[in-house]
Amino acid sequence: MGNIENIVDSLENKISKVLHKLELLKLANLKLNEELEVSKQENLAQKKQIANWEEKYEALKMANTILGSDDNKRETKLKINALIRDIDHCIAQLSD
Numbered sequence: 139m140g141n142i143e144n145i146v147d148s149l150e151n152k153i154s155k156v157l158h159k160l161e162l163l164k165l166a167n168l169k170l171n172e173e174l175e176v177s178k179q180e181n182l183a184q185k186k187q188i189a190n191w192e193e194k195y196e197a198l199k200m201a202n203t204i205l206g207s208d209d210n211k212r213e214t215k216l217k218i219n220a221l222i223r224d225i226d227h228c229i230a231q232l233s234d
Contacts (some may be wrong), residue, residue, distance in 0.1 A: 203213045 200217075203217050205214075
């Protein structure tokens, strides 16, 4: 009879340990999920910042092209010609 009681006590002890580990794992999982959510938010903010910087870079590149930097003379001429065509198109629409 004592042998069965020892086995039951041992099982209860093991079940208790497993339940305790389960609770610890649930807490660790919750913490990791929170960290993941924070990382996702930071990633999103960084993507927005990158998009903003790319937009500023393109605007700066356009300004340099229009200003006629030595590096982009061909691009400057093409941009000026495109602007002139746009203005001519607007004038034509207004005169109709």
